[in-house]
Amino acid sequence: MRASRALGLSPRAAAALGLFLAVMLLLPFLVNAYIVSVLVVVLFAAYFGQSWNIMTGFAGQLSLGHALYVGLGAYTSAALFVHFGLTPWLGMIAGMAVAALAGSAIAALSFRFRVGGVYFALLTIAFAEFTRILFDHFGWVGATEGLFLPVANLAHDDPVRLRGSPVMFYYLLLVLSLAALVLSHSLLDRRVGYYWQAIREDEEAARALGIDVFRYKIAAMALSAAMTALGGTLLAFYDNNLYPDTVFAMGRSIEIIIAPIIGGLGTLFGPIVGAFLLTGLGETMTNLSTYFEISGLKQWFYGAALLAIVALQPSGLWPWLSRALGLWERRR
Amino acid sequence: MLEIAGLDLFYGDAQALDGVSLSVAAGEIVAIVGANGAGKSSLIRTVFGMERPHRGSIRFEGREIAGEPPHRICNLGIGQVAEGRQVFPNMTVRENLEMGATPPRARAGASAAMARVLALFPHLSERRRQLAGTLSGGEQQMLAIARCLMGQPRLVMLDEPSLGLAPVVAEEVFRVVRELNRRDGLTLVLVEQNVVQSLTLAHRGYVLENGRIVMEGGGAELLADDRVRRAYIGL
Numbered sequence: 044m045r046a047s048r049a050l051g052l053s054p055r056a057a058a059a060l061g062l063f064l065a066v067m068l069l070l071p072f073l074v075n076a077y078i079v080s081v082l083v084v085v086l087f088a089a090y091f092g093q094s095w096n097i098m099t100g101f102a103g104q105l106s107l108g109h110a111l112y113v114g115l116g117a118y119t120s121a122a123l124f125v126h127f128g129l130t131p132w133l134g135m136i137a138g139m140a141v142a143a144l145a146g147s148a149i150a151a152l153s154f155r156f157r158v159g160g161v162y163f164a165l166l167t168i169a170f171a172e173f174t175r176i177l178f179d180h181f182g183w184v185g186a187t188e189g190l191f192l193p194v195a196n197l198a199h200d201d202p203v204r205l206r207g208s209p210v211m212f213y214y215l216l217l218v219l220s221l222a223a224l225v226l227s228h229s230l231l232d233r234r235v236g237y238y239w240q241a242i243r244e245d246e247e248a249a250r251a252l253g254i255d256v257f258r259y260k261i262a263a264m265a266l267s268a269a270m271t272a273l274g275g276t277l278l279a280f281y282d283n284n285l286y287p288d289t290v291f292a293m294g295r296s297i298e299i300i301i302a303p304i305i306g307g308l309g310t311l312f313g314p315i316v317g318a319f320l321l322t323g324l325g326e327t328m329t330n331l332s333t334y335f336e337i338s339g340l341k342q343w344f345y346g347a348a349l350l351a352i353v354a355l356q357p358s359g360l361w362p363w364l365s366r367a368l369g370l371w372e373r374r375r
Numbered sequence: 376m377l378e379i380a381g382l383d384l385f386y387g388d389a390q391a392l393d394g395v396s397l398s399v400a401a402g403e404i405v406a407i408v409g410a411n412g413a414g415k416s417s418l419i420r421t422v423f424g425m426e427r428p429h430r431g432s433i434r435f436e437g438r439e440i441a442g443e444p445p446h447r448i449c450n451l452g453i454g455q456v457a458e459g460r461q462v463f464p465n466m467t468v469r470e471n472l473e474m475g476a477t478p479p480r481a482r483a484g485a486s487a488a489m490a491r492v493l494a495l496f497p498h499l500s501e502r503r504r505q506l507a508g509t510l511s512g513g514e515q516q517m518l519a520i521a522r523c524l525m526g527q528p529r530l531v532m533l534d535e536p537s538l539g540l541a542p543v544v545a546e547e548v549f550r551v552v553r554e555l556n557r558r559d560g561l562t563l564v565l566v567e568q569n570v571v572q573s574l575t576l577a578h579r580g581y582v583l584e585n586g587r588i589v590m591e592g593g594g595a596e597l598l599a600d601d602r603v604r605r606a607y608i609g610l
Contacts (some may be wrong), residue, residue: 081496241463241474250425253449253477253526 046269056370067217071210079209085322086216087278092302092314093223094270099300099311101227101236103243105164106152108171110273110295114178117279117290121192121262122184124204124280131205135276139269145170150261159215159246168293175291190285199306205280212281219277223270227311239263243309271299301345304353307359316361317333321348376401376530377422382431382441384414384421384586391417392428393586399530399564404556406565406577406594408607414586415566416458418534423455424448435530450478454528458535464508468474468499471507471518475525484527492521496551505608513544520551531555532564537572545569549576570607574598582607 071079095109119141120134129137153163184190193206200207202215216280230236238259241249250256279285287293306317325341332340358362366368377399377560408413420426422433424445433441440448441587448501450453461527462471472492476485487564492557493500496517501608506517523557537545549572555561567573574580574594582587582603596601 081430237466237470238477240466244463245461247425248457248463250445251423251455251457251461252522253446255444255446257444324458335494 049151053370055368057132059368059370071213076209079213081323081326083209083213083216083281085222085318085327086213087274087281088276088298088302088322089315089318090216090220090223091271092306092318093220093227093298094267095299096303096309096314097227097270098228098263098267100303100313101231101243102239102260103158103168103246104260104263104295106167106264106267107300108167108169108296109267110291110293111167111171111174112146112268112271113275113278113295113299114171114174114287115145115268115293116275117285118178118184118190119277120276121190121274121279121285125192126183126188128254130203131276132203132279133275138272138276141274142272143265143269145332146264147261150256150264154257154260170293170295171296172293175287178293180293181287183334185285187287192280192283194283195303203275209281212277215277219274224311224315228319231311235259235262301349303359304358305348307361310359310361313359313361316364317359320360324348376403377564378423378434379418379434380432380434381537382421382433383419384417384426384608385429386412386417391426391586392421392431395514395583395586395588397465397581397591398589401529401562402556402560403579404476404563404565404577406553406567406573406580407583408567408570408573408580408597411568411584413583414532415583417586418583419455419564419566422448422571423453427483446478447524449515449526449528452478452527452529454523454526454531456531456533456536458518458538460515462507462510462515462518462522462523464506466507466603468507468510468518469503471522472503474498474511475522481525481527485525488527492581494522494570495524496521508526513540515545516544516548516564517551520548524555530562532566534566536565537567537569545572548574552576558599560575570603571598572592572601 050057070082088291091109091113095106099105116135116138119133119138123134123137124128124131149167153166158166162367179182179187200211202211238249238254241252241254241261242256246256302317303314304317305321306315307313325344328344352359379398380396382392384388395414395418407415407418410478417426421428424440424443424447428441431441432439435451435453438451456582463474464550466474472489473485476482476488481488493503498514499521502514507515510518520533520536536548536552552563552565553576556563560593565573565577574597577594578596580592580594581588582597590600590603594601
């Protein structure tokens with residue numbers, strides 16, 4: 044609403060962000076292939092968290108079924124590629140459209156009948172699960188047998204067909220996450236961002252102001268779903284195999300929401316900070332878990348991290364961290 | 376300006392409004408008084424499109440608005456200050472006011488409206504960079520009213536504006552209401568449990584009981600009525 048606030052970055056914050064970006068750009072040259080593959084997982088978590096954050100963090104509508112949009116994006120683009128050789132860049136757009144449509148339909152159905160809060164969250168789980176089962180029987184995309192993409196030639200990166208090494212995906216995800224950051228920031232500063240905040244804080248008050256609550260909630264859902272689907276396409280072409288039970292897994296929906304909650308729900312940098320901390324340490328835990336032959340260390344760690352955040356710093360790590368470092372002056 | 380006829384509203388099986396008819400002329404302050412649960416808030420919510428009436432008509436400036444969604448009704452020129460103030464605590468005073476300029480009709484004139492509103496509420500003007508959550512209850516009520524004015528309404532409905540405020544502060548709220556009416560010619564509907572003050576202020580009043588209008592008349596006239604005095608003022 045007010046351009047004067049511009050980016051809201053203090054010189055110190057701008058320097059910190061620049062430094063962070065520079066490190067991220069150079070990182071693949073400095074670390075081994077394993078670390079790069081971990082960083083890819085981190086960036087996926089960051090980007091999915093950013094996408095989810097728009098709907099739940101900004102507009103306040105709790106989705107516990109975002110795996111649905113990951114899956115729709117992944118399957119749409121992969122199936123179009125496998126069956127028609129369509130470039131994933133177009134398949135990606137198709138996937139985003141499908142996801143946005145699905146998200147809007149679910150939102151419209153729920154909000155039309157005044158399903159909100161916990162019941163809405165349950166409904167998002169239901170739709171994700173229902174779609175997973177549907178895909179289990181969807182022969183054209185391989186059903187439970189899975190859908191496979193031709194094996195990538197790791198020696199030669201082909202960004203046009205999204206075939207290539209983890210390093211290529213690393214950079215693509217970095218750009219994507221940065222784009223999501225810029226988009227989120229610009230949305231928060233616009234009318235729509237203020238309306239989402241109003242809806243999140245007090246839906247009745249928003250309605251009393253004459254905000255078309257229904258429309259803005261659907262917009263949040265559609266955008267969040269489309270962004271998630273875009274990540275889904277990258278995931279499909281990174282993993283090269285898709286099974287309904289892993290792509291649409293309930294566990295994925297939960298993993299998507301943990302990073303932004305730990306990092307700071309509704310904040311710009313929260314999902315990114317949360318992803319680095321959580322996925323980074325989570326991966327370490329998985330390794331320790333293998334090394335010491337104790338299973339489930341990662342899950343324990345996620346649980347402990349969530350408990351600690353809820354108990355000690357419920358608004359997330361980022362608001363606290365940015366205050367402590369004197370990086371961020373604005374409130375969001 | 377506002378004509379309501381035969382309005383019925385049910386929450387499930389419970390009837391909240393039972394054949395309510397009333398009218399508000401341009402330039403009037405109309406008070407709707409009644410006990411808790413009499414249907415006062417339901418009436419305001421129904422006019423504003425937040426509840427869908429089962430029967431009856433609501434006409435605003437000659438146009439039927441029953442069943443229209445709130446954002447359309449708001450854009451036609453009806454403003455609402457909901458019960459419990461409902462300012463956004465994590466936004467500044469100024470941002471709260473900007474949020475008030477939501478109806479498309481009010482966007483073009485938003486900066487002029489802002490200047491007017493800040494002049495009308497100098498207290499808010501001093502605090503426009505402050506978070507709304509740090510304001511006192513009375514200031515928040517003023518902010519809620521000011522925010523509503525940002526939408527440039529011709530009719531404003533206030534739901535319990537004095538609720539939870541100290542008497543002196545409530546007095547101040549009523550003074551603002553009177554001034555908006557006298558100076559700017561704003562039409563106001565006031566829903567209140569504070570029967571004496573609202574009927575003193577209003578040109579006309581309606582008494583709502585169990586979802587029905589049981590009495591209507593001039594503000595002073597109702598205030599002098601024995602039944603009103605016995606039931607609501609305890610005299």
